[in-house]
Amino acid sequence: MRTIVLLFTLLVLHTASAGQDHRISRAERDAFPAYRDSVRRAFRLNGIDQPPSYSVRTAAEWEEIDALVIAWTGFPDILREIVRGAQTECRVLIVCTDSTIVKNNLQSNGVPLTNIEYVVAPFNTIWCRDYGPWNVYDERNDSLYLIDWIYNRPRPKDDTVNTSLERYTSLPMYRTITTPWDLVHTGGNFMVDGMGTAFSSKLILDENPTHTEAEIDTILKRFMGINRYVLMDKLPYDQIHHIDMHLKLLDEETLLVGEYPPGIADGPQIEQNLAYVLSNYASPWGDPYRVVRIPMPPDAMGVYPNTGGDYRTYTNAVFVNRTVLLPFYDTQYDTTALRIWQEAMPGHRIVGIDCNDIIPSLGAIHCITKEIASRDPLYIAHQRIRDQPAGGSGYAVDAIIRHRSGIASATVWYRTDTLQPWLAVTMNLTNPSNNTWSCTIPAQASGSLVGYYIEATSNSGKQSTRPLPAPDAYWSFNVGVVTNLVATQSSPGFTLFPNPASGICLFGTELAVTETVLIRTIDLTGRVVDEQTVLIPPGPAYWQLPIDGLPSGIYTVLAEWSSGSQARKLMINR
Secondary structure (H helix, E strand, C coil): CHHHHHHHHHHHHHHHHCCCCCCCCHHHHHHHHHHHHHHHHHCCCCCECCCCCCCEEECCCCCCEEEEEEECCCCHHHHHHHHHHHCCCCEEEEEECCHHHHHHHHHHCCCCCCCEEEEECCCCCCCHHHHCCEEEEECCCCEEEEEECECCCCCHHHHHHHHHHHHHHCCCEEECCCCCCCCECCHHHCEECCCCEEEEECHHHHHCCCCCHHHHHHHHHHHHCCCEEEEECCCCCCCCCCHHHCEEEEECCEEEEEECCCCCCCHHHHHHHHHHHHHHCCCCCCCCCEEEEEECCCCCCCCCHHHCCCCCCCCCCEEECCEEEEEECCHHHHHHHHHHHHHHCCCCEEEEEECCCCHHHCCCCHHHCEEEECCCCCEEEECCCCCECCCCCCEEEEEEEECCCCEEEEEEEEECCCCCCCEEEECEEEECCCCEEEEEECCCCCCCEEEEEEEEEECCCCEEEECCCCCCCCEEEEECCCCCCCCCCCCCCCEEECCCECCCEEEEEEECCCEEEEEEEECCCCCEEEEEEEEECCEEEEEEECCCCCCCEEEEEEEEECCEEEEEEEEECC
């Protein structure tokens, strides 16, 4: 009875003070310790409160999903467009208190009532990313189960949504509620790569004062298979301290990072955090992370968060299989963000959704959505091939490929000409202990740009590709140098990403000291079509090449440092 009274009291407190705000109020913060204890008691009989006894893996967001979850309240125009954008990719589970109201809103605005299911259940707020379940696979057979943390806000009805989803989906639910496994956490402050690495801000240390960092690592290892937990300093102007407001993993090797003008708002701390990550961590395969930068725009009045402006972000997007739902705010900024996303995730459908109404509450699309992963995953993980020197006998392709029924066949498809058909190379199982499949793409002429993707079929007949939208999406790498210009041994080198490009191309390098770099873009006739001198600071750095006005074709990008020069081929494909 005392627990029920406490829950009711906190519910009233929340309803009166928090509303739809993403922030935790002072009253909620004060009430949380007692609430946390009540949750431990209330949910003890629900779900499984001990960690699995076997190896587990938390799914990455870009993996196949069966359903997307939203909670219908507060911002129906935004929620409706999420449904419209997602329903062709997967089921949409709408948590609501009255399905008739939802259906009427969708129908009156031209949204078909297809691939939509209604989970009628109580809840407090729209922020289901934070309180919703996590997807974890039992690595013995890739069976799916859900994880429920202690939500870091005393919002009792939100805390019961996972119980409703557990019943609706009939998926097992593990809960981190019992000492020593109790963990307070939020979904917006947790990014995973599907291979055992996770990223968060140090907010999680504040949320769990009774646990050491090592104890938190152990909980995430046992329940979620996290072997490497990367914690970054909190941002001073991000009031909720959730990393999805400025960071997103695009794949196992690529970080999308928000970027402010120099010295503005959270820009300095973001740059420090990025430098920390790049200096201390590598991708799961040991290579440096690729970094794509995307602007953090001002609000409608041109104001940034450090002077009271909205915390506009383009990283707060969500993957829905072959589609990305992207927050939009203002055409002058949205256009650039859309191009960056299109270049970073080629072949994906990018759907922009106006988030001006919700962003003052410190959240956007990622914050109000949650995935239910595939119950029948065909898993493919691959370290993409980087640019290759001329010559050699071919280019090795290795991938981890598995399915509970086993893999019947795997194929790498490649081509060097977008007007020609894809060519197939059969993969073979080379390491059964870790499900590694391998093959070799034949050697290509110097100057070639090789595109490729992986396709696999399970013994049960399920087919999948990586990237997921292939062949519309594929990886690519350059072979050899493009011109007779050869990089000197002391030259630091650079990368072009994405390549091929259509609207946006990033010039990336890592210098030991600040350098003045001359960057020329040269067409096939030898004409310099763009030239700029850039002061590049030490460490990983990225510069946007102005290619908007260039027609489709093959170009050479030549960079000159004080220590030498290097040239790379760039393909522009409109």
